[in-house]
Amino acid sequence: MNQEKQSEQYLLEVKNLSKSFLGVMALNKVSLQVRKGEVHAVIGENGAGKSTMMNIIMGDLKRDEGEIILRGKAVDFRSPADAIDAGISMIHQEISLVPTLSVAENIWLGREKGFMKGPFIGEGVRKARTKELLDRMGIAGISPSQAVSELTVAQMQLVELARAVSTDAEIIIMDEPTSSLSDKEIDILFRVMRDLRDHGVSIIFITHKIEELLTISDRVSVYRDGCYIGTNACADTDKEQLITMIIGRTLTEQYPQISPPGEKTVLEVRNLTGEAYRDVSFTVREGEIVGFSGLVGAGRSEIMRGIFGIDKTFGGEVLLDGKPIHVKQPRDAVELGMAMVTEDRRDMGIIRSASVKENMSVSMLKTFTGPLGIVDVQKERQTVSAMMQEISVKAANMDMLITSLSGGNQQKAILGRWLMLEPRLLILDEPTRGIDVGAKAEIYRLIGQLAAQGMAIILVSSEMPEILGMSHRIYVVRDGRIVFTCDREEATQDLLGLHALG
Ligand SMILES: Nc1ncnc2c1ncn2[C@@H]1O[C@H](COP(=O)(O)OP(=O)(O)OP(=O)(O)O)[C@@H](O)[C@H]1O
Ligand SMILES: [Mg+2]
Structure with missing residues (x-):
C-alpha cells in the first residue's frame, strides 16, 4: 500500500467498534472505511452484526467501545435525527413507514418546516416537492397523496429510498433494500444508486446477493460472527472468494443431490x-x-x-x-x-412478544401436549433445539425474544416452525x-x-x-x-x- 492510500481521509470511518447484548458479543472491534462517492457493500452471515453496526452509526443503539469518524471528526449521534442532520440517512431492513399516512407525509415526516404557511402545512407545496423528487428519481406509478397502506412492498421500499434521498444525505445506508424487489424495481434502485454516487453520495449497501453486489458496488467489506474479515475492490474479487470470506470455508456445492419423486x-x-x-x-x-x-x-x-x-x-x-x-x-x-411459509417478511407470522421457542413450536403444541393438557416441555425443547441446529438459527438461547434475533435468523426460525410440522x-x-x-x-x-x-x-x-x-x-x-x-x-x-x- 502506498503512502497516499495510508493517509487517505475517508468520508466515514468506523474503528474498533464493539457491542454486546446481554453478554452476547454482536460486534467485536470491527472497522469500516467508506470513501466519498462510492457504493460500499457490506455482507456477512445472518447475525454477523451488519444491522447492529449501522444502528450504532445512526445513533439508534449505544456502542460499548470504538470510534465513528465522519469527515475526519469523531461523532456520537444520540438519535437518528442527529445523524440525518449530519448527512447520514438509513433505509431499514424492516419497512418503517406509517401506513395510514400518505406518501408525501411519510417522506417529509418530522421535517415539515419547509412547507409551513404560518401555522399550517402547505399541502400543495409538499405534494409538488414530492412529485418532483419521485420524478427526478424516475419512480413512476406512485402518487404523493396515496396512502402508504395501498402500496406494494416494493413500492414502499422505493418510498423509503425517496425519503433517504430527500434528506440530501451524503451517506445513505441501505439495509437489504432489494430483498423484496422485482428485477424492474431493482433496476430503478440501481439507477438511482449510480446517479447518487455520480453526485458524490456514498452508499453503504447491505445485501446477501453476491452477483448483484458485484454489479453495483465499488468495494465490499465482509463480516463474520461480529468480526471484520476484510475489504476487497469488486473489480479484483469474485463470488467464490467472497463466499469463502463470508462463511470461513469453501462451499463445495450449494444444491444437494435430489432423489427421484414417487x-x-x-x-x-x-x-x-x-x-x-x-x-x-x-x-x-x-x-x-x-x-x-x-x-x-x-x-x-x-x-x-x-x-x-x-x-x-x-x-x-x-x-x-x-x-x-x-x-x-x-x-x-x-x-x-399442509404448511406454508409465506413470502412477506412482515406478515410471515412472527409473534413479536414471544420467545424463539414459542414461535417455533406454536404449530406443534398439540403434539407436545399430553392427554391432561400438560405440555411435555422437555420434548418441546429437544425438538426445537434440533431444528435450530439443522437450519442454523443463531440465537444465544431459545428463550430469548424472537425480535432480538437478526432479521435472517427470525426468518429461519419461522421456516423451522413449519418444517417441524412435517406436513404432507x-x-x-x-x-x-x-x-x-x-x-x-x-x-x-x-x-x-x-x-x-x-x-x-x-x-x-x-x-x-x-x-x-x-x-x-x-x-x-x-x-x-x-x-x-x-x-x-x-x-x-x-x-x-x-x-x-x-
Ligand atoms: N436487541 C437485541 N438483543 C439481543 N441480541 C441482539 C439484539 N439485536 C441484535 N442482537 C444480536 O446481535 C447479533 C447481530 O445481529 P444483527 O441484526 O446485527 O445481524 P445482521 O448481520 O444484520 O444479520 P441479518 O443478515 O440476519 O440481518 C445477533 O446475534 C443478534 O441476535
Ligand atoms: Mg440485518
Whole structure:
C-alpha cells in the first residue's frame, strides 16, 4: 500500500467498534472505511452484526467501545435525527413507514418546516416537492397523496429510498433494500444508486446477493460472527472468494443431490381461479419438489395463498390425495396436513412478544401436549433445539425474544416452525430471501431430505438458480396463468426467462 492510500481521509470511518447484548458479543472491534462517492457493500452471515453496526452509526443503539469518524471528526449521534442532520440517512431492513399516512407525509415526516404557511402545512407545496423528487428519481406509478397502506412492498421500499434521498444525505445506508424487489424495481434502485454516487453520495449497501453486489458496488467489506474479515475492490474479487470470506470455508456445492419423486399424486389443482389468477391447474407428487418460476407479481404467491386459505378463491377444485378439499382458512389447511411459509417478511407470522421457542413450536403444541393438557416441555425443547441446529438459527438461547434475533435468523426460525410440522404438503414462498449463502445451502439440503422422505413440496422463487437447482418439475407463471411447464432436465435459465417475460 502506498503512502497516499495510508493517509487517505475517508468520508466515514468506523474503528474498533464493539457491542454486546446481554453478554452476547454482536460486534467485536470491527472497522469500516467508506470513501466519498462510492457504493460500499457490506455482507456477512445472518447475525454477523451488519444491522447492529449501522444502528450504532445512526445513533439508534449505544456502542460499548470504538470510534465513528465522519469527515475526519469523531461523532456520537444520540438519535437518528442527529445523524440525518449530519448527512447520514438509513433505509431499514424492516419497512418503517406509517401506513395510514400518505406518501408525501411519510417522506417529509418530522421535517415539515419547509412547507409551513404560518401555522399550517402547505399541502400543495409538499405534494409538488414530492412529485418532483419521485420524478427526478424516475419512480413512476406512485402518487404523493396515496396512502402508504395501498402500496406494494416494493413500492414502499422505493418510498423509503425517496425519503433517504430527500434528506440530501451524503451517506445513505441501505439495509437489504432489494430483498423484496422485482428485477424492474431493482433496476430503478440501481439507477438511482449510480446517479447518487455520480453526485458524490456514498452508499453503504447491505445485501446477501453476491452477483448483484458485484454489479453495483465499488468495494465490499465482509463480516463474520461480529468480526471484520476484510475489504476487497469488486473489480479484483469474485463470488467464490467472497463466499469463502463470508462463511470461513469453501462451499463445495450449494444444491444437494435430489432423489427421484414417487408416483402418487398428493396435490391436484384444477382450474383454480382467484382475484389475480385464472384457470390454474397443476399436480405435485409424493417426494416431488415442484418449482414455480416467474416475475415478482406474476401471481404465484396469490395462487399459493388461495390454496392455503389465506385469500378467497372463486372457482376450481383442489384435491389432496385424490379427495376434494375445501379450505376456508389456513387452519383448515394445517388440519389437512399442509404448511406454508409465506413470502412477506412482515406478515410471515412472527409473534413479536414471544420467545424463539414459542414461535417455533406454536404449530406443534398439540403434539407436545399430553392427554391432561400438560405440555411435555422437555420434548418441546429437544425438538426445537434440533431444528435450530439443522437450519442454523443463531440465537444465544431459545428463550430469548424472537425480535432480538437478526432479521435472517427470525426468518429461519419461522421456516423451522413449519418444517417441524412435517406436513404432507409444504408450500415455500421465497424461503431463502434475506438468508445468507451458508444457511441457504443448509436449507436446500433439508428440503431435499424432506422430499426424499416423501413430502410433497412447492417452491416459489424468483431466484432462477434456486428453481433450477432444487426442482424436479417447473411451472412458469405469467399474468396469473401457467404458461409453461417442463422437467428439470429440459430447464435452462434462458428458457424460463423467455416464458416468464412472454
Ligand atoms: N436487541 C437485541 N438483543 C439481543 N441480541 C441482539 C439484539 N439485536 C441484535 N442482537 C444480536 O446481535 C447479533 C447481530 O445481529 P444483527 O441484526 O446485527 O445481524 P445482521 O448481520 O444484520 O444479520 P441479518 O443478515 O440476519 O440481518 C445477533 O446475534 C443478534 O441476535
Ligand atoms: Mg440485518
